[in-house]
Amino acid sequence: MRLLQNLAVILSLLCLTGLCTPLQAQQTADSLRHMAERLPHNSERLNLLLEVARLTQVTPEGINDASALYHEADLQQNDSMRCTGAAYITNHYYVFGNNEIDSIRKWTEIALPCAKRVAHWTPYFEVQKTLISAYIYAERYEYALDEARKMEQEAQKIDNVEGLINAYLCQGMAYQGSNQWREAMQSYQKGYHLPSQRVSPVLRMNLTLQILTMLLENGHYTEMRPYIDEVRNSIERIIEVRPQLKEAFNDFNFLLEGFSAYYCLSTNQTNKAEKHIRTMEQRLATLSNPSYRKLYVDAVTYHLLQRAEYDQALALNDTSRVICETLHLPISDLLKLSEQRADIYYAMGRYDEALKCYCTTDAKRDSLSQVISDRQMEEIKEMYQLDKLEYEQNRLANRNRLFIVILISILLLCTGYLFLRLRHIHRSLRHSALLSRGAVILTERANEEKRRFLATMSHAIRVPLNSVVGFSQILALEEELTDAERQEYGDIVHTNTEKLMFLVNSVLDLSRLEAGMTKWQMSDYDLLLLCHDAIGSARMQNPQLHITFQANAEQHPFHTDTTRMMQLLVSLLAGTVTSPKEEREVHFTLCLQGEKAEGTVSGSPLADVRYCSQETDLRHSINRLTLEYFGGSYQVDEEQQTIRFELRIKNEE
Secondary structure: OHHHHHHHHHHHHHHHHOOOOHHHHHHHHHHHHHHHHOOOOOHHHHHHHHHHHHHHOOOOOHHHHHHHHHHHHHHOOOHHHHHHHHHHHHHHHHHHOOOOHHHHHHHHHHHHHHHHHOOOHHHHHHHHHHHHHHHHHOOOHHHHHHHHHHHHHHHHHHOOHHHHHHHHHHHHHHHHHOOOHHHHHHHHHHHHOOOOOOOOHHHHHHHHHHHHHHHHHOOOHHHOHHHHHHHHHHHHHHHHHOHHHOHHHHHHHHHHHHHHHHHHHHOOOHHHHHHHHHHHHHHHHHOOOHHHHHHHHHHHHHHHHHOOOHHHHHHHHHHHHHHHHHHOOOHHHHHHHHHHHHHHHHHHOOHHHHHHHHHHHHHHHHHHHHHHHHHHHHHHHHHHHHHHHHHHHOHHHOOHHHHHHHHHHHHHHHHHHHHHHHHHHHHHHHHHHOOOHHHHHHHHHHHHHHHHHHHHHHHHHHHHHHHHHHHHHHHHHOOOOOHHHHHHHHHHHHHHHHHHHHHHHHHHHHHHHHHOOOOOOOEEEEHHHHHHHHHHHHHHHOOOEEEEEEEOOOOOEEEEOHHHHHHHHHHHHHOOOOOOOOOEEEEEEEEEEOOEEEEEEEOOHHHOHHHOOHHHHHHHHHHHHHHHHOOOEEEEEOOOOEEEEEEEOOOOO
């Protein structure tokens, strides 16, 4: 991601400057610089300094010219030029300054207000993207996601398509860096499907290349073709307009050859794949970035594996590992190489070595995921601490601050307990993975679900938490709010607090059910009476529900936990706390046959795909596990909006 982003930044600058050669650019810049020094502080001098800064931005020394432009613009109080100079300085620190986040953040805070005042949205969003890219490179993904969401909100507010694409691109890179592959691809696809007529071709090409890297990382080679063609056509159009930029696209063309080779190999087009690999080999000498050599080695290894030349494939796998270690590439690349090596062993019939390699890779990947998760948790705590300091500075302004701090602390403690519990379950699954190769495969699937659940729950909890904190702060600080506004904001805080408590309680219930630690309060009760009680509670929860109930008996005593069974039935009829309060027809049928009760709820809001969310998924899981404990079953038909369940009834003697 870092390499693609650097290439895109440099290429954008080249397209702006229209350089022919670095020597010509330097000579022109020197001449213009001398002319500017002899001029008074006016607009002509400012325009000359702008041209000098444009010409030298692709060189490490360009920081001096960008600083000169900014200080001259600051002297003349020209926000437009001041924004441009600060943007150039920000890009320089990102590309040439070893990712100095403090410097990038400082100049971002200078550039954004200037750009906003003069409505220069292209540099505005480019500077924001540079800051987010710096956070991603430093593996501070929560900060990156927070900034990307701010960018998305600003772009939506002014209806700026290029800003939206940049926001989705940044969100995708942040999700990709934290191994949230599904969320990353969803973000990329959102940007990809936006109208591109008014969008920079370099930005569009960068987004498409990110999609290609995602497909490559996840082994979806057969889906690459349309994206490869789009990037190739974009490069041809740019070079047709600016032939002098042909050499600047050498690395991009090398990447396209690698993607094409993988696509052809996956679709059994061996001759075409070999042609792409030979082209890559010919272009190795012209690469500006040596780390791209790994793509060539991996493509050849994949080709050899398909041709069953396993010894050579193992040798190239070692070569690729050396490249990763020499260039200090991310550990995810090494894990992918280990997985590739295990595949080679498996194809060779060396199953013991393959199993050992699979286990080692899985353990390292779990460890990496845990490190990323812990780091994100620390970032959340750090962001919380910053907010808390701001609250403390204004503590005397409103006594409601204390309530906010206590509420946030309790939520953080609950969240911490949730993460510790999930970590314990995760370790148990890892221990089971060591028993056999079959157990390894099952554990990998379970671990993937846990990681996805952790990422989704982190997002699901953070959204209402931000609403609670934000609107509570408004209530605490804004003294001129009307009563209607206070009531509205209070309702928002109340609603999001209920959603948070529902999420926390549901996750705790689900954890206890999965671990077999639920304490059941068993008692004798009539099943038909319990159903009527549930219908009454559902109507209280949503008065607009029209519930019809049919049963083939008038009473049927049974032994159960009435509280949990009541919660289950109410959820089937009325949904969760987040289900919309709308008019709805719900039909509840109960059929009793000996020791078995079969129920059907049609029109259930819990089965409506329009309102599918993390809350409904949690409720489905809790209902399913509760019924399985009593020897029953649980099925959801989303197309028919129907839920069917079966309950084993055995009276206590």
